[in-house]
Amino acid sequence: NAGVTQTPKFRILKIGQSMTLQCTQDMNHNYMYWYRQDPGMGLKLIYYSVGAGITDKGEVPNGYNVSRSTTEDFPLRLELAAPSQTSVYFCASSYSTPGSGNTIYFGEGSWLTVV
Amino acid sequence: DQQVKQNSPSLSVQEGRISILNCDYTNSMFDYFLWYKKYPAEGPTFLISISSIKDKNEDGRFTVFLNKSAKHLSLHIVPSQPGDSAVYFCAACTGNEKLTFGTGTRLTIIP
Secondary structure, three states: OOOEEEEOOEEEEOOOOOEEEEEEEOOOOOEEEEEEEOOOOOEEEEEEEEEOOEEEEOOOOOOEEEOOOOOOEOOEEEOOOOHHHOEEEEEEEEOOOHHHOOOOEEOOOEEEEEO | OOOEEOOOOEEEEEOOOOEEEEEEEOOOOOOEEEEEEEOOOOOOEEEEEEEOOOOEEEEOOEEEEEEOOOOEEEEEEOOOOHHHOEEEEEEEEOOOOOOEEOOOEEEEEEO
């Protein structure tokens, strides 16, 4: 079972560069999420999607963009990378809302350093 | 504004004893609470959850207790095993889609 797959696992970016973190899930989940985790902090929601063609901002969306053209894929775009975006990024998915008892499944994480 | 707080960054427990991890929340609209476990270099994995209509949920060695009046929940692990060493995140949500996570507690089980 592949589950939620993120690429790349590690990346070093220079300030001002752009990149896309890829995320795909094979569980036919409607909901997909991007979180970031900074050292000693909890996971902060960047963007989420409740279905193809629908995206919405989370707690910390500035400096990021997303798209959801298919059910399976939810890429996260970083434009003009800044040192403050150095973090571990987690993509996740669930069949429906977590408050309805639907488990959120996480990818293994992408370590991004901006220098 | 940290709506979900885990005030103990770390906890060490002897193998075989009980581990108690605590979580406090401030948003009275939260109606569903979850615990996630995270090993290094891996994504978080779901452990156990509880709805606000209950005050206890048990799954094997893991029990979550909810005290709504105190806005407090706790995770009990008994007996603790070396494989339980990980970072534990408390999370909460309302009826909408978003989970709010705490900052995590690193549990170390001492053999």
